[in-house]
Structures are given as structure tokens and as C-alpha cells.
Amino acid sequence: xxxxxxxxxxxxxxxxGVEQTVSRVLIEGWAGRTKSLVSGKRQVTELHLAxxxxxxxxxxxxxxxxxxxxLTPCRTALFPHEALRAMxxxxxxxxxxLWASTLRDAAAHRQWLAVLGQLPAIGQIAHLLCEIEARxxxxxxVRDGGFELPLxxxxxxxxxxxxPVHVNRMVQQLRSDxxxxxxxxxxxxxxxxxxxxxxxxxxxxxxxxxxxxxxxLVQA
Amino acid sequence: xxxxxxxxxxxxxxxxGVEQTVSRVLIEGWAGRTKSLVSGKRQVTELHLAxxxxxxxxxxxxxxxxxxxxLTPCRTALFPHEALRAMxxxxxxxxxxLWASTLRDAAAHRQWLAVLGQLPAIGQIAHLLCEIEARxxxxxxVRDGGFELPLxxxxxxxxxxxxPVHVNRMVQQLRSDxxxxxxxxxxxxxxxxxxxxxxxxxxxxxxxxxxxxxxxLVQA
DNA sequence: CGTGAGATTGAGAATTCTCAAAGGTCGTGG
DNA sequence: CCACGACCTTTGAGAATTCTCAATCTCACG
Numbered sequence: 001x002x003x004x005x006x007x008x009x010x011x012x013x014x015x016x017g018v019e020q021t022v023s024r025v026l027i028e029g030w031a032g033r034t035k036s037l038v039s040g041k042r043q044v045t046e047l048h049l050a051x052x053x054x055x056x057x058x059x060x061x062x063x064x065x066x067x068x069x070x071l072t073p074c075r076t077a078l079f080p081h082e083a084l085r086a087m088x089x090x091x092x093x094x095x096x097x098l099w100a101s102t103l104r105d106a107a108a109h110r111q112w113l114a115v116l117g118q119l120p121a122i123g124q125i126a127h128l129l130c131e132i133e134a135r136x137x138x139x140x141x142v143r144d145g146g147f148e149l150p151l152x153x154x155x156x157x158x159x160x161x162x163x164p165v166h167v168n169r170m171v172q173q174l175r176s177d178x179x180x181x182x183x184x185x186x187x188x189x190x191x192x193x194x195x196x197x198x199x200x201x202x203x204x205x206x207x208x209x210x211x212x213x214x215x216x217l218v219q220a
Numbered sequence: 221x222x223x224x225x226x227x228x229x230x231x232x233x234x235x236x237g238v239e240q241t242v243s244r245v246l247i248e249g250w251a252g253r254t255k256s257l258v259s260g261k262r263q264v265t266e267l268h269l270a271x272x273x274x275x276x277x278x279x280x281x282x283x284x285x286x287x288x289x290x291l292t293p294c295r296t297a298l299f300p301h302e303a304l305r306a307m308x309x310x311x312x313x314x315x316x317x318l319w320a321s322t323l324r325d326a327a328a329h330r331q332w333l334a335v336l337g338q339l340p341a342i343g344q345i346a347h348l349l350c351e352i353e354a355r356x357x358x359x360x361x362v363r364d365g366g367f368e369l370p371l372x373x374x375x376x377x378x379x380x381x382x383x384p385v386h387v388n389r390m391v392q393q394l395r396s397d398x399x400x401x402x403x404x405x406x407x408x409x410x411x412x413x414x415x416x417x418x419x420x421x422x423x424x425x426x427x428x429x430x431x432x433x434x435x436x437l438v439q440a
Numbered sequence: 441c442g443t444g445a446g447a448t449t450g451a452g453a454a455t456t457c458t459c460a461a462a463g464g465t466c467g468t469g470g
Numbered sequence: 471c472c473a474c475g476a477c478c479t480t481t482g483a484g485a486a487t488t489c490t491c492a493a494t495c496t497c498a499c500g
Contacts, residue, residue, distance in 0.1 A: 033330070035330050035331070035333070035334040036334075037334055037335075037338050037339070037420045038420040038422075039338070039420060041338040042338075043333055043334040043337045043338055045329075045330045045333045045334070046330075057323050057326075057327075060316060060319060060320050060323055061320075061323060065327055065330070065331075065424060065425050066330060088312065088315075088316075089312040092308065092309040092312075092315065095308075095312065095315045095316075095319070096280060096308075096315075098319070099280060099315070099318070099319045099322060100280050100281070102319060102322045102323055102326060103277050103280055103281060103322055105326050106277075106322060106325050106326040106329060107277075107285050109265075109326055109329035109330060109333060110253070110255050110265045110266075110285070110286060110329060111255070111285075112333055113255070113263055113265045113329060113332055113333055113336065114255040114256075114257055114263040114265070115257075116333065116336050116337060116381070117263045117336060117380075117381025118257050118259070118261040118262075118263055118381060119257070120455075120456095121455080121456070152477085152478065152479090153478075153479070154478080154479095160337075161336070161337025161338060162456075162457095163456070163457055163458080164478095164479090165456090165457075165458080165459095165480085165481090166455090166456055166457070168479065168480060168481090169456095169480090169481090171479095172480080184465085184466095200257045200258040200259060202258075204285060205285050207281075340487075340488095341487080341488070372445085372446060372447090373446075373447070374446080374447095382488075382489095383488070383489055383490080384446090384447090385448085385449090385488090385489075385490080385491095386487090386488055386489070388447065388448060388449090389448090389449090389488095391447095392448085404497090404498090
């Protein structure tokens with residue numbers, strides 16, 4: 001009884017503040033967890049790829065304090081809260097797995113906080129690219145240091161709280177430094193070592209060993 | 221069998237990467253969750269007050285990816301992981317309560333991300349003050365809009381990723397705008413409404429209705 | 441009273457932003 | 471097959487915010 005929903009690009013997969021009765025796992029596409037302030041500015045606080053539970057919170061809190069936006073067309077699988085709660089109460093192991101998933105989210109948020117606060121714009125961009133590379137690599141979606149990157153420079157700007165214009169200039173610098181190649185939705189990291197050093201990147205916070213989302217659920 | 225530990229100011233309550241066999245609840249004092257990058261710069265990602273579980277993560281992950289630093293002298297109560305795990309496995313309700321606690325942490329991190337990214341320095345400072353006020357108020361530690369604030373301007377700078385010098389200038393502006401009074405460790409918010417508007421502050425993310433930390437544990 | 445941590449001030453520099461315009465690329469319709 | 475429009479990306483110039491570095495000041499405390 002696995003329902004699947006489609007969501008076009010730029011639409012909300014889950015809207016802020018609306019009561020939910022299901023949680024969603026991203027099956028395909030890229031999504032962003034975006035928090036808006038009163039002034040209308042928006043901040044992407046986390047990127048989601050296929051396999052991620054995008055709104056596990058809602059099992060416990062019912063409504064989200066932020067929204068989940070499709071950055072590309074997305075497909076999501078729906079899991080009714082009722083069923084999830086029953087499973088959680090029966091299986092301490094599943095409960096722990098889901099808790100661990102939330103812990104990883106929190107760790108990722110902390111890393112982003114440190115990156116946003118402590119790195120210059122170019123390092124922030126490098127860090128975001130390193131994170132994406134590491135996560136895609138874990139999913140087997142990196143070939144020869146390159147991968148499909150359907151994000152726009154404006155999306156990157158929303159993640160890092162930098163101006164799109166400035167993102168562009170820094171991307172150009174990464175290019176001219178021979179660190180990346182980025183054309184037509186394909187990103188290639190030409191010198192991962194140097195890029196990681198620039199980004200002060202350590203993949204530990206991603207907790208990539210145990211698979212996330214669906215798989216954790218299936219295992220339990 | 222409740223062990224209590226003391227920790228002097230500026231010392232680590234929990235060190236990054238060291239395997240833990242207990243989790244700690246802050247009983248007294250102010251602590252900060254600090255993440256350091258390779259370059260040595262440090263970012264405080266969350267403030268902790270009395271009643272907060274400071275390293276609940278370690279129950280599941282064993283070691284922290286960041287450290288917990290005492291900003292003032294602190295006292296913490298120790299809960300052995302073994303006992304916690306046993307309790308969690310026996311009580312789905314406790315498991316959910318602890319999970320909810322992690323969810324609140326993550327929500328706070330997201331809020332900080334939005335604040336760091338989207339607000340100018342003065343708004344960030346205002347936001348931090350509003351958060352502290354709201355949390356202390358929930359603990360009954362606010363009188364006439366004022367409270368004890370043992371943090372230095374440098375601590376504030378570490379939370380918001382601004383320079384101490386710049387914090388100072390913005391604090392002065394808040395003062396001259398008639399928004400705050402801050403002398404000798406006592407902070408008074410003179411115009412909470414205006415301050416909250418400046419900070420785009422909405423206390424919802426704090427999830428203050430249900431008490432945190434110890435109390436949640438005691439209830440279950 | 442001296443001392444030291446924290447707060448404050450000043451001046452110049454760096455990073456990042458804003459606004460506005462121009463270039464590219466790609467799919468669609470004629 | 472070309473022209474058009476939409477959406478990105480890129481470029482330029484000036485301005486704003488924030489940083490750096492260094493010195494001075496304040497005040498609680500021994």
C-alpha cells in the first residue's frame with residue numbers, strides 16, 4: 001500500500017504549518033528544506049536527495065515549522081503516520097533508526113551553521129559541492145568525479161545565504177582555479193583534495209555508513 | 221543513583237569525538253554547543269540552559285561531532301547510556317519524548333541558520349536576545365523584562381558568527397534605540413515588541429509548551 | 441591601588457551586496 | 471530550420487556591511 005506522489009519543480013512538497021497525516025520519502029529529484037522569515041527571504045537549511053525522509057518530524061509534531069520545496073520535479077512515497085507510529089511503538093529498533101535519522105539532520109544543520117558562519121563565500125560553495133559529491137557517491141551516482149547537478153546558481157545562493165551574483169563570481173573563481181567544471185547541469189570536481197581543503201570538509205557529519213530513509217525502514 | 225559533576229567556566233563538559241557512556245542534563249549554568257572547523261574558528265550552534273539535555277546524541281552515536289563548552293561554571297547530572305537505552309526500549313513514550321527533544325534541537329538549528337543567513341547583524345543579536353528571554357521566561361527567570369545574562373559580547377559573537385567588535389557596535393545601537401539595557405550581567409529588554417519585530421522572532425520553534433530535558437525523563 | 445577581563449573607540453580595508461544590463465542556451469512554434 | 475521567449479548566467483560599477491588591528495577605557499576584585 002505504497003502511495004506515490006509527483007511534484008513539479010518549484011512547488012511545495014510539504015507546506016509549512018499544515019497538519020500532516022503522512023510522512024514522505026523522496027524517491028526521485030532534489031528537494032530543499034526551506035525556512036522563510038517574516039521579511040520573505042528564504043533560507044534552504046538542508047538538501048534532500050532520493051532516499052531521504054523529508055518530513056519525518058511530522059510524525060511527532062504533526063506540522064512543520066518550515067516547508068519542503070521541490071527544486072526539481074520530484075516523486076515521493078507516502079507513509080501514513082498512523083502506521084509509522086504503530087511500527088515505532090512495536091519496534092524499539094525502528095524507533096532508534098528514525099531517531100538516528102533526526103540526529104543526522106541535526107548534525108548536518110550544525111555543520112551548515114559552522115560553514116555559514118566561519119567560511120568565506122568561496123569556501124561555502126566548495127563545502128556544498130563536497131557534501132553533494134559525498135552523498136551522491138554513497139548512492140553510486142558519481143562517475144569520474146562528475147555528477148548531474150540540476151541546481152541553479154540561485155539555488156546554491158539560497159542554501160548559503162549569499163547573493164546569486166556573488167555565487168556566480170565565486171564559481172568562476174573555482175573554475176579558474178581548476179577546481180571544478182560546471183556546464184549544462186553537469187558538475188565535475190577536478191581536484192577533490194584541494195576542494196575539500198578549501199572547504200574544510202570532513203564527511204563524518206553525514207553519517208553515510210548506514211543508509212538513510214527508506215532502507216532503514218525496510219530493514220526494520 | 222544520580223551523579224552530578226561540576227565544570228568550571230570555559231572548560232569542555234563533553235569533548236568532541238570522545239566516546240561517552242553517559243548523557244548529561246544541565247542543572248545549573250550556561251553551556252554552548254560548539255563546532256570547530258579545521259582552521260580553529262569556532263561556532264556556537266546552540267545555547268543550553270538548566271534543564272537541557274546537552275548530549276542526548278551520544279546515547280545513539282556514542283561520540284559527539286562537536287563539543288559542549290561551559291560558558292559559565294556548570295553543574296550537570298549524569299545518566300548512564302545503558303540505563304537510558306533500557307528505559308527507551310521499554311517505554312515507547314520515553315523514546316518519543318527523547319526523539320521530540322532532538323526534533324526541537326533540529327528546529328532551533330534551522331531557525332539559527334535562517335537568522336545567520338537572512339538577518340543583518342543587529343537583527344541577529346536581537347533574535348538571540350529574544351530567544352534567551354523566551355526560554356528564561358519559560359523557566360520563570362525573567363522579572364520586569366530583565367534577566368541575568370552571564371554571557372560576554374564575545375560569546376554572543378561566537379553564536380552569531382560576527383566579530384566581537386561589531387557585536388559591540390550593534391549592542392550600542394540597540395541601546396541608543398531604547399531597545400535594551402545591559403549592564404553588569406543584567407539584561408533588560410525595554411521594548412519586547414519592537415525587538416521581536418526587528419528580530420523577526422516567533423517563539424514557536426522553541427517548542428516551549430512541553431518542558432525539556434529532565435522533566436521529560438521524570439514524567440516517563 | 442594595581443590588575444585583568446571585558447567593553448569601547450578609531451580608521452582603513454575586505455568582502456559581499458545592489459541594481460542594472462547584457463549574453464547564452466534550450467525548447468517551442470512558425 | 472530559424473526566430474522567440476524564458477530562464478540562467480555573466481559582467482560592471484558603486485555602495486553597504488562587516489572585518490581587522492590596535493589602542494584605550496571601565497570596573498570588579500584582590
